[in-house]
Each structure stands twice: as structure tokens, then as C-alpha cells.
Amino acid sequence: MIDLSLLPDGGMSWLDASGPKGSIVLSTRIRLARNLQGFAFSQRARDADRNAILTQVQEAAAASARLSGAVTFRLDQMERADRQLLHERHLVSKELAGLDRESRPRPGAALLVQGPVGVMVNEEDHLRLHGMRSGFALEEAYADLEAADAELGRLLPFAFHPEFGYLTSCPTNAGTGLRASVLIHLPGLVLTKEIGKVLQGLSQVGLTFRGLYGEGSEVVGNFFQLSNQTTLGKSEEELLDHLGKIVRQVVEYEEQARDILLREATTIVGDKVWRAYGTLRYARTLTFEETMNLLSGVRLGAGLNLIPGLGVYTLNKLLIFTQPAHLAALEGRSTGDPELPAVRATYVRRILDAEAG
Amino acid sequence: MLCDNCKEREAVINLTQVEHDSKVTLHLCDQCAQAKGVETGASVLKSPLGGFITAMGKGAANVLPTPADGLRCAACGGTLRDFRESGRLGCAECYDAFDGHLRDLLRRLHGSSQHVGERYVAPGDAEADPRRRLLDLKEQLRRAVENENFELAAELRDRIRVLE
Numbered sequence: 001m002i003d004l005s006l007l008p009d010g011g012m013s014w015l016d017a018s019g020p021k022g023s024i025v026l027s028t029r030i031r032l033a034r035n036l037q038g039f040a041f042s043q044r045a046r047d048a049d050r051n052a053i054l055t056q057v058q059e060a061a062a063a064s065a066r067l068s069g070a071v072t073f074r075l076d077q078m079e080r081a082d083r084q085l086l087h088e089r090h091l092v093s094k095e096l097a098g099l100d101r102e103s104r105p106r107p108g109a110a111l112l113v114q115g116p117v118g119v120m121v122n123e124e125d126h127l128r129l130h131g132m133r134s135g136f137a138l139e140e141a142y143a144d145l146e147a148a149d150a151e152l153g154r155l156l157p158f159a160f161h162p163e164f165g166y167l168t169s170c171p172t173n174a175g176t177g178l179r180a181s182v183l184i185h186l187p188g189l190v191l192t193k194e195i196g197k198v199l200q201g202l203s204q205v206g207l208t209f210r211g212l213y214g215e216g217s218e219v220v221g222n223f224f225q226l227s228n229q230t231t232l233g234k235s236e237e238e239l240l241d242h243l244g245k246i247v248r249q250v251v252e253y254e255e256q257a258r259d260i261l262l263r264e265a266t267t268i269v270g271d272k273v274w275r276a277y278g279t280l281r282y283a284r285t286l287t288f289e290e291t292m293n294l295l296s297g298v299r300l301g302a303g304l305n306l307i308p309g310l311g312v313y314t315l316n317k318l319l320i321f322t323q324p325a326h327l328a329a330l331e332g333r334s335t336g337d338p339e340l341p342a343v344r345a346t347y348v349r350r351i352l353d354a355e356a357g
Numbered sequence: 358m359l360c361d362n363c364k365e366r367e368a369v370i371n372l373t374q375v376e377h378d379s380k381v382t383l384h385l386c387d388q389c390a391q392a393k394g395v396e397t398g399a400s401v402l403k404s405p406l407g408g409f410i411t412a413m414g415k416g417a418a419n420v421l422p423t424p425a426d427g428l429r430c431a432a433c434g435g436t437l438r439d440f441r442e443s444g445r446l447g448c449a450e451c452y453d454a455f456d457g458h459l460r461d462l463l464r465r466l467h468g469s470s471q472h473v474g475e476r477y478v479a480p481g482d483a484e485a486d487p488r489r490r491l492l493d494l495k496e497q498l499r500r501a502v503e504n505e506n507f508e509l510a511a512e513l514r515d516r517i518r519v520l521e
Contacts, residue, residue, distance in 0.1 A: 035449060037479070040433045044447040052499065059495060063488045124445070155492060157479045159449035164463065165472025167449045171463055174452075176474040233469025 019135015023303040023312050024251055026183040026223070026319075028141045029090070030240075031130040032149050033168045033177035037157040041169040042106065042122055050108030050122045057121050060155035061112055066148040070114040075105040081335050084325035086111060087213070090132070094213070096123045116141070117148045124169050125177075127152070136247060138180060138240045146236075165232060175232025180240055182247050183212070187222040187300040188257030189250075191269070198250060199224075206230055207246055212292075221292035226250065262304055273301030281352050285341040291322045291348065314355050318348060360386035430454035491520050 019025070035041060036056065039049050061067035075083055075097055083097040083105065091111055098105035112119040120128040129152070131145035159167040165175035173179070189195040199209055210225045211217035226247055228239050261269045276297030280286070286294075299315050301307040320326055322344050328335045331343050360368045366386035426438040435447025437455050446452065452459055463470040494517050501510040 037449060040448040041446060043443065043445045044433055044435060052496075055499070056492065056496065059492050063492065153477060154480055155488060158477055160477040160479065161449075161452055161472070163471055164452055164459070165474060166477065167452050169445045171446070171459060172466055174463060175467065175472045178474075230467040232463060232467035232472060235474040239474075 019133055019137045021251055022135040023299070024185055024254055025136035025247070026134075026185060026316065027090075028133045028135065028137045028180070028182050029130060030138070030141045030145055030178065030180040031128050032145060033125040033166065033173045033179075034127040034129065034149070034153075035159040035167060035169070036126050037159050039126065042124055042126060043169065045122075047107040050106060053126050054108045054110050054121050056156060057112070057119065057127060057152075060152050061119070063155055064148070064151040066117065066151055067112060067114050067119070070112040070119070073111040073113070075109040075111065076107050078105075081325050081328060084335065085329060088323040088325050089320065090213070091118055092120055093123060093128075096120050096128075116144045119148075119152075125173070136182060136251070138182075138244050142180075142236070142240060173231050176234075176236050176239060178231055178236055178239055179227055180243050181210070181225045181227035182243070183223060183225050184247065184250065184254075185221075185223055185296065185299055186250070186254050187296050188254045188261055190222050191261060191272075192257045194253065194257060198253060202226065202246070203229075205242075205246055207243065220289055221296040223292075223296070258300070258304060269300075269304070270306060272297050273304070273306050277301060277307060277352075280348050281356075282349070283345045286322070286345040286348060287341050288322060288324060288344070291344060292319070295319060295322075309357075310355060314351060318351060322348060358384050360384060360389050362386070362389035425458065428455060428458075487520060491517065494520065 019028070036053055039045055039053055042050070045053070058072060061070050073086060073092075075086070075092065080099070083092070084099060086092045087094060087097045087099060091113065094100060096105065096109050096111070098109070106122050108122045110121045112121065116131050116133060118130050118132075120130070129145055129149055131141040131143075131148075133141040133144075161167055166177040168174050168177055186195060186198075189198055202209055206229050207226055208229045209219075210227070211219045212221070212223045212225070226243070228243050231239070234242070276294040280291070280294045280298060295315055295318055298307065298310070299312070302310045302312055302315060321330060324335045324340065327333070327340060327344055327347060328337065331347065333340060333343060337343070358368045360366050361383045362385055366388065368384035369387050370385050370390045426436065426441065428437040429435070430447055430451045431454065432450035433447035435451055437458060440446055440451070440455065446455075460470045494513055498510055498513040498517065501507075501513060
């Protein structure tokens, strides 16, 4: 069992809902893809190369100011349940954690974390640096990340091309190597059936959307990750500005949709919200997907001030701790335990009871 | 999973709709989703490459090997064909080895092949930054030990001690 207390805030400060627009935007995450000169990219690299890369990154981190206290998680030496835990916490990708069927983490696969900054080592690129912040906070997330990137870049030779910029294993990431994504909750747009238009509009302005866990994941509980599609030909600031502008607009649409719902469908929305709350509060079994969908309804209710005294932080915590690996770890079960839905319902009841006083 | 609508093609998108007060998730194929007015972005969701495999070549000509497919990167040995199949380049030098093809591809993917963001300055003269120099020496030491060149290793270890 890994000791997450090694992370001062459990790598979850982004969950505290303290950030701007915290009831609609859960978190902001930015990542930079970097590779080291002199080594083949991850897929073609030999195991010895991967281990050498990890050692170099660890040494550079130790010599830097930002990452000198970083905790290293060796995914290649961890149990599956623990790897899944880090993935559920949005700290590592499915690929790095080797969670796909019949896959294992690559030798040398590791995560370094210090505060809001993390570095995945030996992912698709040698380094994937990320910065996470609570709420809608692109500038702050980038400031953390830029500082860490600059320091590591002075200590490690990154692969860089005068025309193509930072070189990445997949050309879709070349140039800045920057992908910024904002995790946003849009039940208002879904209920008013405006979501299709909004999502369609995104692709026309060079943005894309994904599900809760990023690339390749499904949209559940009306949570969407909006991010930039291209990484080359625009500066880091331009990419962040553009995404920021569009997200602000989407947040505005969502707020309008919620106003309309509250005004014109008061009873229907109230009924939905309270039914979701009632089920969470009293159900005896809950699957993860059902929990997500119910939490979406309750979150909408909290945002509309329909449910007094229910904090967004509590809902964010439920979102994380009802995931299979978290719940299993918390309650001392295995992730495959058939009783997990019952355990989940008990856990949710306990938290909501405590909140209701 | 088959498409809920036509029940013929593979479903690639899950469309959640609210009908009669309840949420319904439809599993749709690309075509049926489009017919329902949803921009699927299926390729984007399914693969990090988006539509770039198709962007690489023009139509059917793409499936046939072209003379350029055999183009090989001298540094890692990867070929242009490897890249077309896996969507991943072998190493940083591949960008020079396949430069014409990649410039074209990058323009189609990003609308430009010219990086205008932050200019990276590689760690310069190793002598300049003692921290960088230390890391260099440690790397040399590792290689020396790997190659069982213990005389060199001992010397490097002494130099590292001095710096530390």
C-alpha cells in the first residue's frame, strides 16, 4: 500500500473548491511534454535508457529549487490498486500506470510530485510536467509549471528544434508541448439541450473536449474537460488566452442555462436535485457511475443554493473517494470486492449525514 | 458494442440526452451520431492522433507503400513506415530525417510548422553551471561503471566528491 500522506496535501489541493468559479469549474490542469536529447523516445527506448532517464530526472529535480523535495512513486514497482489510486487522483495517465487490459507499466515509469507540480517520467514523452489548481486558474497553474520547466530545462538537455519547437514522440504535441485543460461541470447546458451546440462550437475554435479522466475517457456526470487541440504556431500565452476566453464563455452559457432552469422549470429542477440527494443519502447500494450522475444533480443543487449547507468541497471529496481504488483503500477492501457498491452507499451516507449535522 | 440506432456499425460515441425527465445514454456510431447533429470527434476521442493518419496521405494512395516509406532515421533506425503505422516517432532526430513529410503534416495538424512560443536554450557550456557539470559527471560515472572502466570511474568519483 502506498503512503499518500507522503504528499503534503495528498496531491489534492486542487479539490478544495477554493478556486475561481469553483462550483462550475473543478480544476485547471496544464501539462508540458519534454524529451531528453540523446535518448530514443519512450516507445523505442531500451529499458536501460528508461532507467537512465529516470535517474537523470531525479537528480535534476533534487538539484532544483522547485522539485528538491519531490516524492517519487515508482509505478513500475507498485501494485495495480495503488497505481489506479494515483490515476483516480488525476496524477498519472492510464498509460503510465499501465492500467489498460494486459498492460504493465514500463520499466522506469515514475511520478515525481511536489505541491501543485508533478512530473510523469517515461510516459509517451520522457517528461510530462503538470500543474494543477483548484477552480478556473490558468495563469496560476502555468506559473507553477513554467518555473519547474525552466529549472529542469537548465539542468537537462531538452530536445528542441528551431522550427518545430519542443520535439515530442507524437507530432500532435510538438511546438509548445502544452495542453491546458479545464474540468468543468455543465448540467445546465445538458438539461437545456444546448450542450451539443456548445461542444460542436469548440471544434470550430480549435478546442476539444474529453471525459473526466482525459484522453479516451467517457463523459460521465456531465463533467467535461475542455482543452486546446493544437500546440504549435501559437505561443504559450496565446494558447492559454484563447482557451481562457472560450471557457469563460462556456461558464457564462452554463450560468445562463441554470438561470433559465431555475426561472422556468423550478419544480422540475428542484425535483431532480432533491431526488438525487435523497438517493445518495438513503440508497443501500451505489455503483460508481450512478454515484457520479447523482453527484452531478446534487452539485447543480448546491450551485443553485437549493440545498442549504452542502459544501462543494464535500462533493469534490465524494467524487474522488467513491472511485473504486480510493473506496477500496479507504475501507480496506479489494477493488474487485462484489460488496463495493454497498460499501460505497454506506460511505456516501456517512459523509452526507455528517454534513447535514 | 453495436450502435443503438442502426444496430449495424460499431458504436463510437455515448450520447447522453434528457428525455421525459430521465437521462438516456445512446451508444451511437459515427454516422448515426452525425445524423443526430452531434459532431462526434470520434477519432479525437479514440486516438490521440485525431485524423492525422488520414491527414498524412491523400485517400487510398496512403495505403500503398510509397518510396518515401522506406526513409530511415540514421539515429534510431526508425522508418517513415514505422511512424505511419504507430503514429509515434522514434527519436528527436526523426524530425530532421523526415523533415519534409513532417513539415507538411505539422501544417495540417496545427495550421503552422513554425514554433513561436518560448525559445529554449539548452544547458550551455557544462563548465558554466556547477550543478549541470555535476550531473554530467554522474552520468559519465554511470557509463564508466557500466562499461567496467573502473580506472575512469575512480577518477570521476573523486571529481564528483570535490564538486559536492
